[in-house]
């Protein structure tokens with residue numbers, strides 16, 4: 001099992017006010033799955049993603065990533081896991097401004113101390129995989145939203161992570177750009193076996209995944225294998 005969460009709680013304290021974002025959530029995800037997480041705004045999706053991505057620790061509960069209980073790790077050990085195993089894609093792309101697509105993609109390799117020449121080769125290959133060959137020297141402002149998100153995906157996959165986390169990656173994109181992003185994610189999952197966990201509020205985006213999880217009030221409300229449902233439907237016809 002790649003991901004196993006048991007009785008996960010996340011409680012934010014703002015002065016006297018306590019917000020229970022996750023309330024005893026259980027979840028397991030296998031290597032190679034493509035999971036869509038859905039749920040109303042405020043249901044705890046981003047809180048969950050931040051914990052899955054080792055950007056944040058749960059208030060209570062256990063989280064095993066590749067059989068390591070990361071909920072017990074210190075922040076430096078957590079950062080190392082994050083850097084080695086996880087790629088992130090966010091709604092707002094989070095590219096560094098006035099920095100080329102190539103340099104944005106190289107950044108995680110720089111942090112790993114990989115030699116510059118190798119960084120270039122790996123980043124060029126990652127940009128090619130997302131269909132941005134020829135645009136390596138463009139700055140974020142010279143790229144469309146969809147292209148910027150593709151740079152963000154290249155940056156996320158350049159280190160070869162086992163897990164790709166995407167929090168509303170198409171939330172700021174038009175229909176056609178969203179479709180292009182989903183085709184890239186689908187390809188990464190199918191051809192490269194990358195495990196993908198994606199948050200979306202759009203049902204047509206969720207259909208690209210093999211499994212749909214609906215979160216409500218910090219717990220799993222529904223968890224279904226969408227491809228199995230399709231198979232079941234077709235065998236009934």
Ligand code: ADP
Pocket residue numbers: 012013014019020021039040041042043044045046047048
């Ligand atoms: P979603 O991504 O599903 O919209 P979030 O995980 O962002 O849900 O938020 C769940 C709840 O936790 C919401 O009530 C939100 O206001 C609250 N929350 C999220 N992040 C913080 C934070 N850093 N500090 C305080 N409250 C937060």
Ligand code: MG
Pocket residue numbers: 045046047
């Ligand atoms: Mg959110």
